Amino acid sequence: MTKVLLELRNISKTFGDVRVLDRVGLRARAGRVLGLVGENGAGKSTLMKIVSGIHRPDPGGEILLDGAPVAIASPRRAMDLGIGIIHQELNLLPGLSVAENIFLGREPRRTSGRIDWRAMRDAAAELLRSLKQDHIDPRLLVGRLGVGAQQMVEIARTLSQRAEVIIMDEPTDALTDVETKILFDVIRHLKSDGKAIIYISHRLGEIFAECDDVAVLRDGRLVHEGLVADLTEGQLIHQMVGRAITDQYPYEAQPAGPVRLEVRNLVAPGVAGVSFTAHAGEVVGFAGLMGAGRTELARAIYGANRLRSGSVLVDGKACRLRRPRDGVRAGIAYVTEDRKSDGLIQPHAIRTNMALSALPALSPGGMVRRAGERAVVADYMRRFAVKAPDMEAEVRTLSGGNQQKVSLAKSLLTQPKVVILDEPTRGVDVGARREIYTLINEMKARGMCILLISSDMPELLGMSDRILVLSRGRVTGAFARDQASQHAIMERAVA
């Protein structure tokens, strides 16, 4: 075993009355990747926020760096101590260049005090080269880079701070397969350089492929710590949820009802003529690579993007879709892929967020019926098993999975006929995933028609009755459930 670079002892954290972390200990070793896993809300992010100086631990806990106890009072201090964190949401300034982002606040200066642009560019280029990312020009504006390249810039920034401990919080969530591969190369490279890496991910496959050690948090406690090689995937899931999940995709077959949704020759931004029908009680999966037009199609059906031509019929009735409002009125609900910026008002309460779309029904005559609202919200919180102190809790305090449930509930409260789920389980842990699948079944049983957009192929295959493949804004393949396979879908997706 190599040297322990970062050690946490007895770390607890309490917010108000809620104990989020309970005497957690953790060790990250030089030249090894520690996978940190746990359900949403298990305390992973809070723990990492303590390590990176955003939160202070409760008294009694200890953080040791290279064996010496340290106090991490601020993100700046964490940086100085050599702890770098790459957040789930990228923290880059899109209007600045790659080099400026990497050296933000630490720009190399000439003796006159002026920024030494050349030195900065060269140093940035050098860093990117060390990450085998020579193709990224340090002079480019970050806003013009893809998500994958932005992630690399984040990593370069962390390295430029001479970080010895590097924390990655779900780094592959927004990456394509190719970009993910590059990231793994980089991780291996950092490993061989003797860095300690803490890798947080919901994708267990990545944990098994890339990590040496694994630590499992459940409900704020460390429930397992050990070598990845000593565990099977089933055992790991069992540790995370405290119960065995036998069937990951609880698909329920159901006879299809009448046609609910008909899309004819739809042309919209990113959509180049799509036609399909979907039935009541049917889940239609949409496969495709990034940029294939799936989200654009969803937004056009919902009225968030303008239709250029074509029509959308719900229960045989043509809808005029110019705004999201028209979609809501036509009985179409859209659960956005980006719940942070499109789905929920982060600083507002669960109650007001959940009720937002359905407010017209909850406020006859313009007056909000408070009792009715509370009852409905309480009902959905119970049925969706939203973990929160109460319905007044601010959404931003919830974990990703719970936020997703609130977002889902918000859409379902409008009693839609058609539900479009755009990446419903992105950033959601195993347990909450399973609950979302159960909800999909429930929606099916209630005669809704569900369009499921997902980049998670097993999920698509596991939950869909039918799968349509999109490529460059067109339908390039259609498969019945029993004919679909990853291979066949991928063939059509690259067509």
Next chain:
Amino acid sequence: MDTSSPASPANGSTAIAARNPRPGTVLRTLAAQKSLLGLLALMAVISVLSPHFLTTENLLIILRQTSINAIIAFGMTFVILTAGIDLSVGSILALTGAVCAALIGANFSLPIVLIATLALGALLGAVSGLIVSVGRVQPFIATLVAMTVLRGATLVFTAGRPIDAGEGAAADAFWHIGGGYLFGVPVPVILTGVVFLICWFVLSQMRFGRYVYAVGGSEQVARLAGIDTGRIKVAVYAISGLLAALAGIVLTARLQSAQPTAGTSYELDAIAAVVVGGTSLMGGRGTLFGTLVGALIIGVLNNALNLLDVSSYYQMIAKGAVILLAVLVDSRGKATN
């Protein structure tokens, strides 16, 4: 124990929280209570310093002097909750006041004058709202333009001279709106109370109020939730304009004449009241009650500084300091949360 635990005060205020339906209820209640505490502390200190302060007469004077700023600030609260700002209220006050005085002078009946004046205010506000929502102009710029243009329009309309509202058939009845008493309470104070109740009801009990908070919380989310965000924006600026016109009526009635320069820099007092009351300039968070307290803090301070014979030069410095203090306390409260 200077960092207040978020839990214990929250428990203590559940009764209030239940009445306050806003998003992030507990936090907002705390903020509102904090400014209320500030107000009470301020009053306690002043009552020690000046024996004339805590008298019914003086308190009524404070309320009456606060009423105009409070009425404007209520409208401003709607706008700021949508993450906007309305710099044009002072100019709207002046223009509507002048039109009101002219109409009274021209012997129109009082109800017609009042309705026309309020409608004009709402219309002027709605135009700013349209420029913001349809024209996609920053609220600061749109209302800065409105402020300038409407001030100019006021000067054109009045030819730069005060307009007398002391003649005309309705003049006497009109005067009561600004200077009269009802059950021993100045009419402007009663008006302020009524406006507060209506605005509170709209913001906290009506769907429209929820939409106002939602638009300020995240316009994108609100739009995708099917809310007509443009309409909400036009409406809040119209409300702000309408209430500025009401303030214009009260001021004109009290002075029996409309000054072309009336209301200059009133927008800043209104914004200060809203901010001192704990409403976030980023939108989506805040309460009308906080604004009322904020307006009272400013009113009490003005009154006290006069009672204590502080020169008006120093008054401005003191006012600025208190606003800063209030905002610091408020943001500190948010940071510990």
